[in-house]
Amino acid sequence: MNIVLAGLSHKSASVALREALAAVGVPTVLERLAAEGWEEMVVLSTCNRFELYTSTLALPSGEDPAGTRNSVQGAATYNDVETMRQLLEFMENLCGQSLGQVVYQKSGQEAIHHLFSVSAGLDSLVVGEAEILGQVKQAYEISRQMGRTGKSLNTLFQRALYVGKLVRSHTGISTGQTSVASVAVQLAQKIFGSLSESQVLILGAGKMAELSAKHLLSGNVKRLLVSNRTREKGVALAQKFDAEAVRWEAFPQLLEQVDIVIASTGSARPILTSQLLGPVLSSRRGRSLFLIDIAMPRDVEESVCRLEHVYLYTLEDLKEIVEENVSKRREEFAGARVLVEEELLKFCERDKTRVSYVEKTQAGDARI
């Protein structure tokens, strides 16, 4: 078998172009490919990449597939070059512009290496992120269900998924959250366990407040409250997330009930002070209170962190954790790459044995 791929990613193409291609939808792309005579295809389409994988045993009908099998280790054959050209042409037709500069084309071992790296998260914007593995799986499943995968793509993608899991479990490439909001959610989970019983109060209605609300909702909290000095803006944000809007004057009373407070107001002076929180804490009967201060200047007085059962994290604290996690991932990068290369060699060795076995049988058949 020989694998050929053409694609573009966050490393080569603009957001607009990636979005345009992602908008087409995988089933549509697959159908159009089928209409042009491509038999074996997998389309990996995410917001960060658009890649077409095919096996040159499955060229558009009318092409001669002879001599394609011998290029697993070697340089691209004439057939590969032709396939890549056709794939590029297809992508250009799909988005209606010339893509010569942004599309990368790979074949043989290079293509397999690329897919393994992608599925291991080594080619991602955030190294080691988990989402891409699911996306590779989904891309493969769609093709398989539509009957667009043959033996070579089946073997390749199943292996790629295995390599993705292997790299993540054997190296620290995917440990630690890498965004401020996800670190905050993770810390909340380390305080409260499941967040399904947690009540969250958001102070302010700016962009950061909106972003954190979005992430916390993915943690499925019990109740989300928004309080803003300008009531209309608070109400607007609350409506967006199906949250409750609370009058600004009423929020101090709410501190007795809520578990997590996200402060991101534009106030020049701290809003949550030890003086305000002290009396509130005694009526909370020892329940933990998680304060996330993402405002500049700060909304929460520093001395608050000395109060028992209060856990305060500022934007800088969260950023520091993110940076630490990212640098830890980077340290793991080299090890992960070695692992991918080892797996690549193993895969190609196995493929070579399989190919020579097939050749032998075919030779045997020919003799008969």
Added chain:
Amino acid sequence: MEIGFFKTAAALYTVSMVLSFGYLLSKKERLSFWLWKILSVGLFCHVVSFILRTRTFWQIPENRYFLPINTFFGALSYLALAVALVFWVVEGRHRLNILGAFVLPWACLASGAAVVFADPAISGLVPALQSYWINIHPMVLMTAYAAFANAFGVGLALLIQEHQVKSRKPSLLCYRLPAIEDLDQLNYRIIAVFFPVLTIGIIMGGVWAYNAWGRFWGWDAKETWALITWFVYVIYLHMRFFGGVRGRKTVYVSMLGFASVIFTFVGVNYLSELHGYLSSKG
């Protein structure tokens, strides 16, 4: 042969404790898998050893149908078994294998002390102990003690986790340990469930004392310290129920309670005339 099984159990507890430390400090799920398997085999060996020991014990006619916990060896062995078993049931049910590093040392300590310091010889029961109460009163109390050892481990994990989150610079350990509120709940639940067991055990002691010595309570050192332990846990429950206190402060009290348990179990044997059987003083 029962000693062989017991030593194997003690060794396996030690191995699973080492694995639990490894699991706490690394991210290898495989360690957790083996820690659980090895602990289970250790528990099995321990139970077999206990059954064999009981059979040998019953070969002496006056010991018939009483459990062999009249010696320091027997008591430590049962305590280690109870600690490991409570961990296996409670933490296992909550999938908190990670807490092994905080609880299993107690099982290792008890079984290790039995191997190193205690005389495993089997002797006939003195007449005062030839009562069906010996099958109930010490067992009930030691089961409560084992549960408190578990609560102590959970409390320790809570203190570490609270410090981690509070520091604003959480290390890898923070991500390995369970949530603060979950640990707090578990610590409370273990004590709330086993406090009545402690109470019943002490009352049973009183009843037995009445039957054997004609008085319910005599301020023997063991009795006094058992009462002190009981009061410490009463304070703990009172703080939680009525004081609205949780977290670090209550954990300190529960740790004080456990210190008192250790003293009642080990130290008092050298003070008490009546309960000195473990140090062969009584």
